Amino acid sequence: MGLQVRRGVRKGRTPEFDVRRTAFGFVLLAVLVCGAGLAVRTVLTSAERHPVVAVASAVVLVAGIAALLRVRRNRRAAARAAAAAVGTAYEVVDAALEEPPTAGAVPGGPEPVRPVDYAAMDPYDFEEAVAALCRRDGCLDAEVVGGAGDLGADVVATTPDGRRLVVQCKRYTSGNKVGSQELQRFGGTCYAVHEAEAAVVVTTGEFTEPALEYAGRCGIVCVGLDELAAWSEGAAPPPWYAGAAVRPAEG
Secondary structure (H helix, E strand, C coil): CCCCCCCCCCCCCCCCCCHHHHHHHHHHHHHHHHHHHHHHHHHHHHCCCCHHHHHHHHHHHHHHHHHHHHCCCCHHHHHHHHHHHHHHHHHHHHHHHCCCCCCCCCCCCCCCCCCCCHHHCCHHHHHHHHHHHHHHCCCCCCEECCCCCCCCCCEEEECCCCCEEEEEEECCCCCCEECHHHHHHHHHHHCCCCCCCEEEEEECCEECHHHHHHHHHHCEEEECHHHHHHHHCCCCCCHHHCCCCCCCCCC
């Protein structure tokens, strides 16, 4: 009677080559690479407008890859981890892209400037804010010169086309209006004393009709609160480009 001999498997024996499992691994890797590539491309496309999305998606992808490495011995779990990572990245991107655009935003253009409450500023801060607007729009040497004895000039600058700009700032409440006498005082100094080639009066209030009529005759541009908001938000050109912002002819 012969004895049956049981052959044990040696420890450390190299497993046999499995074509099916190897092919499945390559397919899984290809799906992961393609999905991650598409997600990265989408994130990069929207990164300028949504930087938070780019960071969040990158974190999700890294976490997914880490999970994949942890479960590399279990291919089904790896497939689920890869799909979850890519899917979550897409969800983050889609949620951000579905956010309603900011009012005044231009697709593909720069982010619009947020509204500024100029009426809440004190007079000095208001002058500084107007000077900052001038510098933003090309008057790089704009500076505040207002104070005692300024003779009506609060901000002086040189426009991008080389003209001398003189601005008077009137930080008024909504119920106050700039009258014709104030315009006349400014008109008497902006050209003769300050040698303005573009004269502008900016206020957080309004102008009286006589003040507007005088300004029109003297070539002074009047910027009320609505016009100031439009200028600040980029919805209107700088006031020195207005047709009246030129020095009247002498004689």
